[in-house]
Amino acid sequence: MARLPLYRQVREKLLARIAQMRVGEMIPTEPELEQEFGVSRATVRRAVETLVSDGYLEKRQGRGTQVRARSETQDVGRVYSWTDEMRQRGVPTSSSHVVLRREKAGRRIASELGIKRDDSVVVISRVRHVSDAPIAIMVNFLDERAVPGLVERGLQGDSLYDELAATYGLELVSGEETIRAREATAVEAALLDIEEGASVLNVRRRTLDSHDVPVEVVDMVARGDRYQYHAQLTGGRNRLAQPAPRRQGSSRGD
Incomplete structure (x- = not known):
């Protein structure tokens, strides 16, 4: 079975972490995630953007990215x-x-x-x-x-x-x-x-x-x-x- 693309691997790891976090809690910054997962900034950004578009995260201007409550x-x-x-x-x-x-x-x-x-x-x-x-x-x-x-x-x-x-x-x-x-x-x-x-x-x-x-x-x-x-x-x-x-x-x- 082919391995998942890097951004998908990061996404799945973040999704598992989000499940243990509180609504409104901030996730680490892109540089922090880049260092943690050993991937490029572009890979981190793509993983985060998919979670935002899927409704798991939301970006708050001037604050960062936080866990979003379900609708x-x-x-x-x-x-x-x-x-x-x-x-x-x-x-x-x-x-x-x-x-x-x-x-x-x-x-x-x-x-x-x-x-x-x-x-x-x-x-x-x-x-x-x-x-x-x-x-x-x-x-x-x-x-x-x-x-x-x-x-x-x-x-x-x-x-x-x-x-x-x-x-x-x-x-x-x-x-x-x-x-x-x-x-x-x-x-x-x-x-x-x-x-x-x-x-x-x-x-x-x-x-x-x-x-x-x-x-x-x-x-x-x-x-x-x-x-x-x-x-x-x-x-x-x-x-x-x-x-x-x-x-x-x-x-x-x-």
């Missing part, structure tokens, strides 16, 4: 709880910058929830973390009539959906959502620990209960380098001839 993938087409989804994967989650307040719905939220502009909504804004890394800024808007006392009591845990079910008997079963890519604002960049102008996914969703009553609107901004969507598609001539249905949202609003 969190969410399925499009089903309603689910962010907290439960990550819990099933064995990934710890937490929240920071938690703000819970009451405000008037306004034109857009009123339209989405089917209420009046002057009606009160409960607004919950949080930065969601996975393994201590900030992944998304999440803002939930809830019709206050469906969640009386929530502002005064506050959230009792990290999962909003668990609380909605346990305290108010609300089961969110369907939704509609729109996903678009854009650049992070300065405030978003600071909260998500990314560069201003970096790519983010902006997800807007309306979630309905088991009686098809709109209960929640979620606006989420997620890091483009750490968050991705997965959709299972079907096709066929007969299907393509049908009008496209509205996309059912994948609910990650708790």
